[in-house]
Amino acid sequence: MKSKSKILISSIAAIIAASLLAVANNENNNQDVLAAITKSSVVNKRVVKPRRQAKAYAVKNKPVKNVKTAKKPVKAEQTKAARGGSGDVLKPKVGTRPQDNLYLAVNSKWMKKAKIPADAVSTGSTDEISLKVNRQLRQDMADFADGKKPLPNIPNFDKAVELYKLARDIDKRNNDGAAPIKADLAKLEGIKDFADFNAKAADLYNNGMDLPLDLTVSPDMKNAQKNALYFSSAGTFLPDTSSYKDPNSQKLLAVLKKQSIDLLKLAGVSETDATTYAENALKFDGILAKNVKSAEQNADVTSQYNPMSIQNFKAKFTNFDIQQFLKGTVGKEPDQIIVTDPKFLTNINQVINQDNFAALKGWLIVDFINGAAGELSQKFIETAFPFSQAIGGQAKLPSTDKQAFSFVNGDFGELIGIYYGQTYFGADAKKDVTNMVNKILQTYESRLQNNTWLSKATKEKAIDKLKSLVVKVGYPDEQSGSYKNIQITPASQGGTLYGNDQAMTIESIKENLAQLFKPVNRNIWAMSGAEVNAAYNPQVNDVTLPAAILQAPFYSKTQSRAANWGGIGTVIGHEISHAFDNNGAQFDKYGNLHNWWTQKDYTEFKKRIKAEDKLFNGIKYAGTKIKGKQIVSENVADLGGLTVALQVAKSEGDNLRELFENNARIWRLKATPQAIKTILAVDVHAPNPLRANVQAQCQDDFYKVFKVKSSDGMWLDPKKRIQIW
Structure with a gap:
């Protein structure tokens, strides 16, 4: 309510x-x-x-296939390496090579055909699920x-x-x-x-x-x-x-x-x-x-x-x-x-x-x-x-x-x-996604344990926070009680909207x-089970994965495991990474704003955050320049999510090409110029195409999988590739 x-x-x-x-x-x-x-x-x-x-109810989806390049792809030497890839990500260009622009290579055909509904401001993966x-x-x-x-x-x-x-x-x-x-x-x-x-x-x-x-x-x-x-x-x-x-x-x-x-x-x-x-x-x-x-x-x-x-x-x-x-x-x-x-x-x-x-x-x-x-x-x-x-x-x-x-x-x-979850969310999907969550948590713990720039003391605190994190999947078993005192007066009794x-x-x-002098209710869900969304709440140290997002292209039992890791896997990793972004890292396992870092480790952490800020800052998009500071926390989470999902997929022997392609697919978006301008002014996330491309540019596996060379548009100098978690 x-x-x-x-x-x-x-x-x-x-x-x-x-x-x-x-x-x-x-x-x-x-x-x-x-x-x-x-x-x-x-x-x-x-x-x-x-x-x-x-947002969304469960539907059957066909397996996600590798993106085919055109018979006459754009030649690498015609492009220049750039943050976010070469070319204009707002203009579809069928035949773009993933080595030059991953987002356009995956999404150009969709972008050409996609129509923004007249009563909407955008269409994309989440919008399409929401319509359903x-x-x-x-x-x-x-x-x-x-x-x-x-x-x-x-x-x-x-x-x-x-x-x-x-x-x-x-x-x-x-x-x-x-x-x-x-x-x-x-x-x-x-x-x-x-x-x-x-x-x-x-x-x-x-x-x-x-x-x-x-x-x-x-x-x-x-x-x-x-x-x-x-x-x-x-x-x-x-x-x-x-x-x-x-x-x-x-x-x-x-x-x-x-x-x-x-x-x-x-x-x-x-x-x-x-x-x-x-x-x-x-x-x-x-x-x-x-x-x-x-x-x-x-x-x-x-x-x-x-x-x-x-x-x-x-x-x-x-x-x-x-x-x-x-x-x-x-x-x-x-x-x-x-x-x-x-x-x-x-x-x-x-x-x-x-x-x-x-x-x-x-x-x-x-x-x-x-x-x-x-x-x-x-x-x-x-x-x-x-x-x-x-x-x-x-x-x-x-x-x-x-x-x-x-x-x-x-x-x-x-x-x-709750109605949506009870009616349309399957037990098999919940079990499978919960298994994915556990694998990501285990891998995240391993990554923290093997981290090369954290001291033992900070590692222990970070792992303790990770182990205390609660992941909520699907929908709440009980409602919060907010509605018990509400009475709706029907029209027959003179009621109006x-x-x-x-x-x-x-x-x-x-x-x-x-609620001022009462204890905090830590069981309240951050969002409805019918929402195509996910969230991390630092004050409760929990992640919410609503039932509605657990469908293609984010997740489907009928698409490849690699595609699922590139979809919901990166989302799960993203939300967990918020516990360790520039904001979440300042909260302890109980959700308190409390410094649990050694001074040396936190100084190094801030250096890496600044580098992530710099990586995005000033990129030209839709006629304006990106503000790195405004979007840095979400970029840290994107980076962490993709990195940990990749490691899990590699441990299972999955096709990493499918992972990268589906990660680009979940970000597909077509919006009105007015909407883009407005979102850029206030949103704390990077524009969708950059979330796909820039984060991929920071992954060494991307260069190996697609054989990206220094002359390609997606090339980013190894010294500029950011790794935090």
């Missing part, structure tokens, strides 16, 4: 989802990434438990709603079905118009002045309205068994603070301004007031953009851990009544609060003050109307589309049934994941804050 569907990019929830909960982008669906980005603080709501979308699973689950949900299928024996599942009925009933939503939001919109419009805002801020927060600041309860990074209170900033309207330097930024903001005015007019606000609100909202957004962290800065998880006493924290505020706000939200104050963005706190009085009140009020209203639009009529939905369309390049809106399922899956993802979602939001915020 989510708290609010508005994801504030700089909030602790987004931080945990995007960086602390190091999620691999090969699994991470680009539709979801863009959904989060384009709905930054505008069309999403505050998230305590991030919204997820279901969503299609199946949408049909199942419709059958449950129509009484064609009996409800599964899953507690609270009936609530998901009831909400789905409301979501798909577009006729009722059209008839309701703006009525469901009138009371909440009136609350915001009724804020008279800054003093009135101070008096009402806690109530606004408790009722799910976004504020420029946020409070979230999450495990304390230095004591992961205990929960802590985190303070963070709101996100910006554009994807990232760096987006405001783009020449196109003013055009995007103009689209948002017009969209917001049109939405407010639909809700009954006069054009004059709507225009004033929108103009003021953009002013306040500009203030925020100058005072919050960028995605690149947030890539360093430890920079988000800035504990201070509650008294010192409160002393920072001279304008906003933080004492009253804490009393009205948290109630009993903790002794300590953790600040994720010190810059924002330092400048808090320049952001929230009497002089900025009109701008702040406009921001509250614009944020609200854009966030609520998707829960109202078709006219509201269409009116709220231009901004996300401009950000992501999506040609048209998804159908009502797709939107309805996506909405319900966002609220009840855990339950839908917005009203029920708002009630869930309020309950979720209440539940999250109530």
Whole structure:
């Protein structure tokens, strides 16, 4: 269950989802990434438990075959060695040799034929699986709603079905118009002045309205068994603070301004007031953009851990009544609060003050109307589309049934994941993948034991952490209990989609804050079993492999063992490697931010991290240059995942050519130019083609398997090949 569907990019929830909960982008669906980005603080709501979308059901797949080169391949001497291979990885070129560009050699035929669905921003391996699973689950949900299928024996599942009925009933939503939001919109419009805002801020927060600041309860990074209170900033309207330097930024903001005015007019606000609100909202957004962290800065998880006493924290505020706000939200104050963005706190009085009140009020209203639009009529939905369309390049809106399922899956993802796992995930696949996990863990331990640059003391600590790591495969046996207090009011009793979602939001915020003085529940899964994804959580030291990702091209009983190692094998290794990337390596086996390294070993480790940063930094992609620092943790995990999967495959005598080819295959992606630009601004992963090519360039086995020469495009000087784990 989510708290609010508005994801504030700089909030602790987004931080945990995007960086602390190091999620691999090969699994991470680009539709979801863009959904989060384009709905930054505008069309999403505050998230305590991030919204997820279901992805994939089991299908039979043909064995993966070696990629055939064309009769007239590109001659090696026509190319030049480069990081990421020669040629433009965004342009398919059938006949490319794997020696020159592995990604293009494997994926060019697919790239030429692949079509991005009109209601999507990309297509690729994860997107294709997601389409299949969503299609199946949408049909199942419709059958449950129509009484064609009996409800599964899953507690609270009936609530998901009831909400789905409301979501798909577009006729009722059209008839309701703006009525469901009138009371909440009136609350915001009724804020008279800054003093009135101070008096009402806690109530606004408790009722799910976004504020420029946020409070979230999450495990304390230095004591992961205990929960802590985190303070963070709101996100910006554009994807990232760096987006405001783009020449196109003013055009995007103009689209948002017009969209917001049109939405407010639909809700009954006069054009004059709507225009004033929108103009003021953009002013306040500009203030925020100058005072919050960028995605690149947030890539360093430890920079988000800035504990201070509650008294010192409160002393920072001279304008906003933080004492009253804490009393009205948290109630009993903790002794300590953790600040994720010190810059924002330092400048808090320049952001929230009497002089900025009109701008702040406009921001509250614009944020609200854009966030609520998707829960109202078709006219509201269409009116709220231009901004996300401009950000992501999506040609048209998804159908009502797709939107309805996506909405319900966002609220009840855990339950839908359990249903998916129980219905479509086979015991044989779970047994086989678990066996693969154990082999990778054993090989990883061996690699640590035989590591040449670590001391004995650090090796022992690393191996101890590895042995303590828990791997969750498939779906949870039991639900977390988040849904027991939720009640869905059906249409027959006057219920609306917005009203029920708002009630869930309020309950979720209440539940999250109530965890402050309670021990951490370490059994909660990082994501739904129906998600095509995988994750490592450093604060629990566990890996999650949802059932939905365990199918081709990532995994299939019908494709070769080597292909499986190149697919799910590298994913498993990737997530385990997050325990030892530049962020995860700073957490111990218990999930605490604690230094377990010798000083000499950590100095060497940082040298290797810097080399990985340098390896990617400055590579030209889609008209821009890659920021090595922003993506270094994911690159370390990619490198570790491919390296350990290769070693396991070699020990089994598998065909390494098939491994490399399928690893390139899982990264195939075709996206709109807008989506690519947006993802590059905020994502902590390297672009998919580079994840395939650059990591392969670091493997000596790649050169042996494909007989790569120094004159080939994929050649990388041995001195520049990075090895960490």
